[in-house]
Amino acid sequence: MKVIVLGAGVVGVTTAWYLAKEGHEVSVIDRQPAAALETSFANAGxxxxxxxxxxxxxxxxxxxxxxxxxxxxxxxxxxxxxxxxxxxxxxxxxxxxxxxxxxxxxxxxxxxxxxxxxxxxxxxxxxxxxxxxxxxxxxxxxxxxxxxxxxxxxxxxxxxxxxxxxxxxxxxxxxxxxxxxxxxxxxxxxxxxxxxxGDAHMFTQRLAAKAEAELGVTFHFETSIEALEAAATEILGVRTSTGRMTADAYVVAMGSYSPLLLRPLGMRLPVxxxxxxxxxxxxxxxxxxxxxxxxxxxxxxxxxxxxxxxxxxxxxxxxxxxxxxxxxxxxxxxxxxxxxxxxxxxxxxxxxxxxxxxxTPDGTPVIGPAGRFSNLWLNTGHGTLGWTMACGSGRVLADRMSGRRTDIPCLDLSPDRYAAA
CATH class of the missing domain: 3.30.9.10 (D-Amino Acid Oxidase, subunit A, domain 2)
Known part of the structure; x- marks a missing residue:
C-alpha cells in the first residue's frame, strides 16, 4: 500500500518507520528543510x-x-x-x-x-x-x-x-x-x-536517515501542505506547494496544525x-x-x-x-x-x-481512523508526551493500517470518543 505521512516530527517519522517495516511504500511531507525542526526540536528530553x-x-x-x-x-x-x-x-x-x-x-x-x-x-x-x-x-x-x-x-x-x-x-x-x-x-x-x-531532535533526524537509506522512505521537505482533497468517503489526494500527491492512505501527524488541515473537511478535532x-x-x-x-x-x-x-x-x-x-x-x-x-x-x-x-482536553492522543474517510488516519494530540509516546503510537497505527492485531488495546484512542462532545 502507498502511504503519505503528513508531518516529519518525531510522531510522523516513527509512524513512517513502522509502516515501511510492514512493507508499505511510504512518503513523508513536511514544510521544514529537515525532520524534527518544530515541536520535536528542543523539547524537555x-x-x-x-x-x-x-x-x-x-x-x-x-x-x-x-x-x-x-x-x-x-x-x-x-x-x-x-x-x-x-x-x-x-x-x-x-x-x-x-x-x-x-x-x-x-x-x-x-x-x-x-x-x-x-x-x-x-x-x-x-x-x-x-x-x-x-x-x-x-x-x-x-x-x-x-x-x-x-x-x-x-x-x-x-x-x-x-x-x-x-x-x-x-x-x-x-x-x-x-x-x-x-x-x-x-x-x-x-x-x-x-x-x-534523550534528544528527540537527534533521534528523529537519525531515524529519518535510516528510514530513507534502509527502508526506502521518501521525504519531501520544504513542501507546504495546503489541503486534503476529498470525496464523500475517501481522500483523493493532498495539495502541496510543489504539486498534487496521491496515495492509497494518508496519515495526519501534523501536531497542533492537524485540526487546521481537517477543519475544511468538516472534522472538528479537539486538539x-x-x-x-x-x-x-x-x-x-x-x-x-x-x-x-x-x-x-x-x-x-x-x-x-x-x-x-x-x-x-x-x-x-x-x-x-x-x-x-x-x-x-x-x-x-x-x-x-x-x-x-x-x-x-x-x-x-x-x-x-x-x-x-x-x-487534547483529556490528555490522551488521537490514534486511529478519521471518521467517515476510509483511507484517512490520525496520529496527533500527544501534548507534552509526544517524545514519550511516539514509537508506541507509530507502531499501533502501522499495525492497524496493516490489518494486524495491535499489542495493546487501542479502540479508545480513536477520535470516536469525542463524537458526542
Whole structure:
C-alpha cells in the first residue's frame, strides 16, 4: 500500500518507520528543510511513561485561579477571541473529576509504557543513539499536598504494574547528588526507574536517515501542505506547494496544525496548541548537574541531562499559534534550575526555544481512523508526551493500517470518543 505521512516530527517519522517495516511504500511531507525542526526540536528530553497524566485533574480549576495572579505560574493564558480555545477549555474542565482522571491516566500510561518498550526494541535493533540515558526520573514535591496527590497516582501505577518508589530527601540526594545542598526545598519525591531521557531532535533526524537509506522512505521537505482533497468517503489526494500527491492512505501527524488541515473537511478535532518553552545550557560542573531527569512539580519544569548539555523545559501557555519568545516564561525556567542545581550549568549561555504541543482536553492522543474517510488516519494530540509516546503510537497505527492485531488495546484512542462532545 502507498502511504503519505503528513508531518516529519518525531510522531510522523516513527509512524513512517513502522509502516515501511510492514512493507508499505511510504512518503513523508513536511514544510521544514529537515525532520524534527518544530515541536520535536528542543523539547524537555524526557521519556516518561511513569509521569503520564492528564492536566485535567480534580484540583485543576482551583489551581488555575491561583495561577492567574502569579507571574511565575506554570500556566499562562493570553486572552484572545478564540472559539476553539473556549471549546477546548470547556472539555478540559469536564474531565476534571476523579472518575475521568483515572480513565484518562490509565489510557496514557498504557500507550506510554508500550512506547518505551518499542523504543527499547528499536534502539536494540538499529543501534541508534541520541544522547540517551536509561537512568530513571525523579518527580520532586515541595509541599505536603503534592505528596498526598502522589499517593493517589501511586495506586494507579500499582494497578498498571509500573515500577516506582517514594523517596525521602536523603534518598533523592543519593540518586541525584547535585540536589544534596538544596534538599531542604522539598518534602520527598517519586522515582520512576523505567523512565528515560534523550534528544528527540537527534533521534528523529537519525531515524529519518535510516528510514530513507534502509527502508526506502521518501521525504519531501520544504513542501507546504495546503489541503486534503476529498470525496464523500475517501481522500483523493493532498495539495502541496510543489504539486498534487496521491496515495492509497494518508496519515495526519501534523501536531497542533492537524485540526487546521481537517477543519475544511468538516472534522472538528479537539486538539489545541499548548505552547511550551525550553532552555538548553552547557554543563559547567558535572558534580552539581543532574544525572538524568528531575521534574519539579511546583514549577512544572523538567531538567534533563543530554550529554554535555542540560535541557530545562516546561511551562504551559495558551496563546493560539503565537511563537513569540516571552521573557517571563524564561524566568520560570531559570528559577527552577537555579533553585535546584545552581552552578551545575551556565544559564547565561542558554539557547531559548518555544514549540507548540498538540494537546487534547483529556490528555490522551488521537490514534486511529478519521471518521467517515476510509483511507484517512490520525496520529496527533500527544501534548507534552509526544517524545514519550511516539514509537508506541507509530507502531499501533502501522499495525492497524496493516490489518494486524495491535499489542495493546487501542479502540479508545480513536477520535470516536469525542463524537458526542
Amino acid at each position: 524526557q521519556i516518561s511513561p511513569g509521569l503520564s497524566a492528564p492536566w485535567a485533574e480534580p484540583g485543576l480549576p482551583l489551581k488555575a485561579l491561583g495561577w492567574m495572579f502569579s507571574r511565575k505560574a506554570p500556566v499562562a493564558i493570553r486572552p484572545r477571541p478564540d472559539l476553539a480555545l473556549l471549546r477546548w477549555i470547556e472539555q478540559l474542565l469536564a474531565n476534571c473529576n476523579a472518575h475521568d482522571y483515572d480513565i484518562n491516566k490509565s489510557r496514557m500510561l498504557r500507550v506510554a509504557e508500550y512506547s518505551r518498550d518499542c523504543l527499547d526494541a528499536l534502539r536494540k535493533e538499529t543501534g541508534i543513539t541520541y544522547d540517551d540515558r536509561q537512568r530513571g526520573l525523579i518527580q520532586l514535591f515541595r509541599t505536603q499536598r503534592q505528596v498526598d496527590h502522589c499517593a493517589r497516582d501511586m495506586k494507579l501505577l500499582d494497578q498498571c504494574g509500573i515500577a516506582h518508589e517514594f523517596l525521602s530527601t536523603d534518598d533523592i540526594a543519593r540518586h541525584e547528588p547535585g540536589l544534596g545542598e538544596n534538599r531542604h526545598l522539598f518534602r520527598g519525591g517519586l522515582r520512576l526507574p523505567g523512565d528515560q531521557s 489545541y496548541p499548548t505552547k511550551g518553552y525550553s532552555l538548553t545550557i552547557p554543563v559547567t560542573d558535572p558534580a552539581r548537574a543532574p544525572i538524568s531527569t528531575i521534574c519539579d512539580d511546583t514549577h512544572k519544569v523538567a531538567i534533563t541531562r543530554l550529554g554535555d548539555r542540560i535541557r530545562i523545559g516546561g511551562t504551559v501557555e495558551l496563546a493560539g499559534y503565537d511563537l513569540r519568545l516571552r521573557r517571563d516564561r524564561r524566568a520560570v525556567l531559570e528559577l527552577a534550575f537555579s533553585e535546584l542545581f545552581g552552578a551545575g550549568g551556565d544559564l547565561s549561555q542558554g539557547a531559548y526555544w518555544t514549540g507548540l504541543r498538540a494537546s
